[in-house]
Amino acid sequence: MxxxxxxxxxxxxxxxxxxxxxxxxxxxxxxxxxxxxxxxxxxxxxxxxxxxxLVNAHTHCGDYGLKVPPGLTLEELVAPPDGLKHKYLSGLDTGALEDNIRRFDGASAGYGSASFIDFREGGKEGCKALRRCSRDAIILGRPTSKEYDPEEVSDILSVADGIGIPSISDMDPKYLESVADHVRRERKIFAIHASERVREDIDAILSLDPAFIVHMCEATDGDMAKCAEAEVPIAVCPTSNAYFGKETPIVRMLDNGADVMIGTDNGMLCEPDLISEASVFSSLVSKQDGDPGEVWKALANPSKLLNRTRRMEYQISExxxxxxxxxxxxxxxxxxxxxxxxxxxxx
Ligand SMILES: [Zn+2]
Structure with a gap:
């Protein structure tokens, strides 16, 4: 049984x-x-x-053990380095972190996902912790160095499937270019959060040639159309957006021709239950006068993306x-x- x-x-x-x-x-x-x-x-x-x-397109597994009080702003909760999440993560020892990750990985599998694409904080060590605890995860690491450090990026990519960046805001464009170029040279996945809290410059984001971007809550129709044209899919996380009082503009993304994928975002906000998130997605699409049947495409898109980047063959052993x-x-x-x-x- x-x-x-x-x-x-x-x-x-x-x-x-x-x-x-x-x-x-x-x-x-x-x-x-x-x-x-x-x-x-x-x-x-x-x-x-x-x-x-079935792949959950966007997660953060490390903060699965954090109990979040209601009503925090995005900045109070996730802005590095003083947001509640980052204070929590920096206070965790390896055992407690691995305990969170193992429970998250087990929950994700228990809810039926084959894999999840995780933005893993904490540099190479953070990626190694996830690799030790999960056979199925696709890991996108985050450098800890403020300056571009080729050795650190190579180190992370020796463990991870790519790099996941918080956002372009407050980051040196030269740093981002160097990291994105490095990831491309090693033929791995570069992904980035975009226009979650405020609208960000989509031209600057797309110039980094991301494999996909996350959120786009504050994007204009023109921004979404540019993603469609560049064939850069958007991972949406409706439950996480709703916590911060935002409604994910899914139907506008679809109407502008963008490919959409579904993620459950931070473990502290939402269980890694992709099928439940898919039903939130289709309800929201109905409410926005779209076709709820779009959910099937959205669930199939991440494995299409991973096949295109050839990671599915390499990383999903089962x-x-x-x-x-x-x-x-x-x-x-x-x-x-x-x-x-x-x-x-x-x-
Ligand atoms: Zn995220």
Whole structure:
């Protein structure tokens, strides 16, 4: 039995998310490994929606143990170095940090994600802690040096999959250029928060050639259209934005042609429960008069991005299928999402 109380072996009928739309399929899971085919099942145990390689597009796992009081501003909570989060992180010893990360990693898997893309604070040591505690995480490290230090960036990239930068505000453009160039030379992922609290210069951000950017709450339509043109996806985190009183402008992003992905952001604000966040996303899209079906594309976009940057093949040692059981009328069985390993020969 798995955590949902369901037997590990099952035959399920339903739909699989392929290229952002839903295709009929059957999944047979035997000995804990799932095989997917396009037939209709003769008999099945339950109906479900299936997603391969479900990746949470934006997380910070280190602050999972911090209890946040309501009503703090973005600056009070996350601005380095005096925000509550940074004070908390700098006061953690390695054991306590690793305890947070391990619990976060277990929760993310328990909620059904195959992987998560984490902006990891604390330089190389921070990245090593996450690597020790998680097989599945995609790690984007953050240099601690104020000046561009090629040795430090190389050190971080020897452990991490790339670099994740807080924002361009208050940072020397030359420093950012040097770091972004370095990451590109090593063919790794460069990503950055953008226009979360205030609007930031999108031309300066896109000139760094990021693999993706995060937030864009304060962006104009023109800024969003520029991301679409540059083919830079935007990771959105609606629950985290709502904590700070902001409504994520998802439909404007989509209307301007941008690719959107979903992240759960800081562990201190939001559980790494991507399926719940996806339902927040689709409710918000409905409220903004958009098509809630866009959620499937948004859930499939991170693995498309990682495949494009070739990280999926290298870093995800195990492939997972996320199963979202659909509750039938009168069905009282648990219906929480879960993940199963994919039988390699079915790929
Ligand atoms: Zn973030």
């Amino acid at each position: 798995n955590a949902t109380g369901r037997s590990a072996d099952f035959t399920a009928g339903g739909y699989i998310v392929e290229h952002g739309s839903l295709e009929p399929c059957t999944v047979v899971c035997a000995d804990g490994k799932a095989e997917i085919d396009n037939s209709k099942p003769d008999r099945y145990d339950f109906n479900a929606v299936f997603i391969k390689d 492939r997972y299928l996320t199963v979202i059981p659909q509750r039938d009328k009168g069905d009282t069985r648990p219906s929480a999402p879960f993940r199963v390993k994919i039988e390699r020969r079915s790929e």
